[in-house]
Amino acid sequence: MPKSIIVIFVSLLLLISCNKQDEFVKAKLIPTRIDSLKTTAEIEKYIGNTDSLYRKFTLLKVQDIFCGSCDTLLDKLADSLHIDFSWQKADLDNNGYTDLLVTGTNKTYGSWNYDPKMEAEYSKEFNAFVLMNFGNSGIKTYDLTDGHYLTLVARIEYNGRQPFIAVYTPKVISVVDLHRREKTKSKLTFKFNDFIEYNPKPDTYDIEKVEYITTGCMGMCPVFSLNIGKDGNAAFVARDYNYTLPWQKGVLLNGTYKTKIKDKDLKELIDILEYTDFPNLKNDYHVPWTCDDTGAIKITYNGGKTKTIVDYGAQGTYGLRKLHSVFHQLRLNREWKFVSKETPYNYDIFKGK
Structure with a gap:
């Protein structure tokens, strides 16, 4: 056999072998109640029984939802994607259990029947979320909209046998430049206990320091900053509305605090930053409304390089949403040691300095 043919044959074998190694291996299905749900009434009842915050959730196709931010552009986007359903099923985290993606309207409660024991936002005219099935560990709800004014089209798409959630947002037209937005598509995978933009090959970086700061909003949004070093040493400056429990309950923190972040928590933060491909994110993101909070992240890495976002x-990308959540949790789930009543604030982060 000629040498050239042998080389080609060996190359093909290697290519096939690599492809097999990279092939997605689907977990064996473990049937649960979700698999038996067939009708709209059954699914709505299941959702309400599973999560009390969705007791009055109604399944609706995107085109059938009436809301303040629903318009013809959203309907046309849904039509172009052939969305004629309000729910889909798939094992989104490949744990063997079927998950449920739904779209509709949640009217569990509103300003007229507000229950302070229910830790949730006001009812949402437009709501898309996923019920993740963890088997014996239960069901957990993950909201894809996470805001009063975010409308989108979500559906399950496949790369071979591997399922993802594809989230499409319509173009936003506005006379105000900051409020304009082009049509987008996000390919989401379940990672870090959340949905985040899929990154098949994350790069690694030598992250030397991470800084985070918020500005507050027209309500009671927490105003605070975090400074986390490579060694895990961290400083937390609590200025306004930093309560230890939701709904402004618990202890109100105020002043400067310090602690040492545990290695596993520091590693998770770095892993999330790397997975989001932070150097290639935009420097500025802006939701198409006003009077909201701002979160700024500054990463120092690879010998003094900096990236400020x-x-x-706090809705720039799903990866950024996850990071904002991590920083908000870090200020409360550590044994912070009080240092002083001073609350120094470095607003230069917002200028990229």
Whole structure:
């Protein structure tokens, strides 16, 4: 056999072998109640029984939802994607259990029947979320909209046998430049206990320091900053509305605090930053509304390089949403040691300095 043919044959074998190694291996299905749900009434009842915050959730196709931010552009987007359903099923985290993606309207409660024991936002005219099935560990709800004014089209798409959630947002037209937005598509995977933009090959970076700061909003949004070093040493400056429990309950923190972040928590933060491909994120994000909070992240890495991301509304990407959540949790779930009543604030982060 000629040498050239042998080389080609060996190359093909290697290519096939690599493809097999990279092939998604689907977990064996473990049937649960979700698999038996067939009708709209059954699914709505199941959702209400599973999560008390969705007792009055109604399944609706995107085109059938009436809301303040629903318009013809959203309907046309849904039509172009052939969305003629309000729910889909798939094992989104490949744990063997079927998950449920739904779209509709949640009217569990509103300003007229507000229950302070229910830790949730006001009812949402437009709501898309996923019920993740963890088997014996239960069901957990993950909201894809996470804001009063975010409308989108979500559906399950596949790369071979591997399922993802594809989230499409319509173009936003506005006379105000900051409020305009082009049509987008996000390919989401379940990672870090949340949905985040899929990154098949994350790069690694030598992250030396991470700084985070918020500005507050027209309500009672927490105003605070975090400074986390490579060694895990961290400083937390609590200025306004930093309560230890939701709904402004618990202890109100105020002043400067310090602690040492545990290695596993520091690693998770770095892993999330790397997975989001932070150097290639935009420097500025802005939701198409006003009077909201801003979260700014500054990462120092690879020998003094810096990347600053200013995210007005904290909705820039699903990866950034996850990071905002991590920082908000870090200020409360550590044994912070009180240092002083001083609350120094470095607003230069917002200028990229």
